[in-house]
Amino acid sequence: MNISDVASSTGLPVKTIRYYEDIGLIAPARSANGYRQFSDSDLHKLAFIGRARSLGFGIDACRDLLRLYNDQTRASADVKKLAQSHLGEIDRKIAELGQMRATLSHLIDACAGNDRPDCPILADLAADHDHA
């Protein structure tokens, strides 16, 4: 299987697949002409990584997840711990974005959005929010 076939069947861009090889996530064979030859196992690995990435796991976490997946003696507790830690990160980000959203949408509501210059959004940015 050539790289573009793998790309279309995993949904990952060709460039990304090459990148994953670069950083050692996969190690596809090469045929005589230098083209990468992907096995079913490579394909499966890439799909696994793609799914993990789509859940927001970082590359290092993907590495850990792959390792756990291939380790028949793993404890599900280890996987769960990893996932919980990631969930915590997600919750932190959601909270931060939610805070931004609240403030911003408040300011937007207060802004007339006409051709006059006075604007509560700029006023807020310019106001003293005291870091001292």
Added chain:
Amino acid sequence: MNISDVASSTGLPVKTIRYYEDIGLIAPARSANGYRQFSDSDLHKLAFIGRARSLGFGIDACRDLLRLYNDQTRASADVKKLAQSHLGEIDRKIAELGQMRATLSHLIDACAGNDRPDCPILADLAADHDHA
């Protein structure tokens, strides 16, 4: 005012302030010894940028906001448009994270988290999620 004073009064790291000068957001004067000398106007600008950044605006948006702030003939509509576009981005991110959160927390709930190897989280990652 030297850089560390500005840092403590804006809450921005010294490194970040230097970086903001590098990319042309500010242009503090220099004294004879080469030290940056920050005016009240520099300070105010940095506080403005810091606040905008804390609301999630990117550097380029900060540039635009500063420009609008300094333009007495601005229309508040332009500011509002910028803010709304940013709010849209935030909403997109929140939605994406919320989706991740839902899937992930579902999988975590289903995982025993004991010393046995079977794990619904890994099973999901390995399952066919079909991109073809």
Added chain:
DNA sequence: TCTTGACCTTCCAGTAACTGGAGGCCTTAT
């Protein structure tokens, strides 16, 4: 006066995870 420590400076490299593009083989069809 000397020294010590806290400032300040610049420049270089690294972070996360790709993405775009240049330059150049390889293959397949016409």
Added chain:
DNA sequence: ATAAGGCCTCCAGTTACTGGAAGGTCAAGA
């Protein structure tokens, strides 16, 4: 034979900083 399209590698750029090295400056104390 040639043209299109797929493949290759390598380099640079993205975002917004952050860490560290090497070295100049300044104020206070012995």
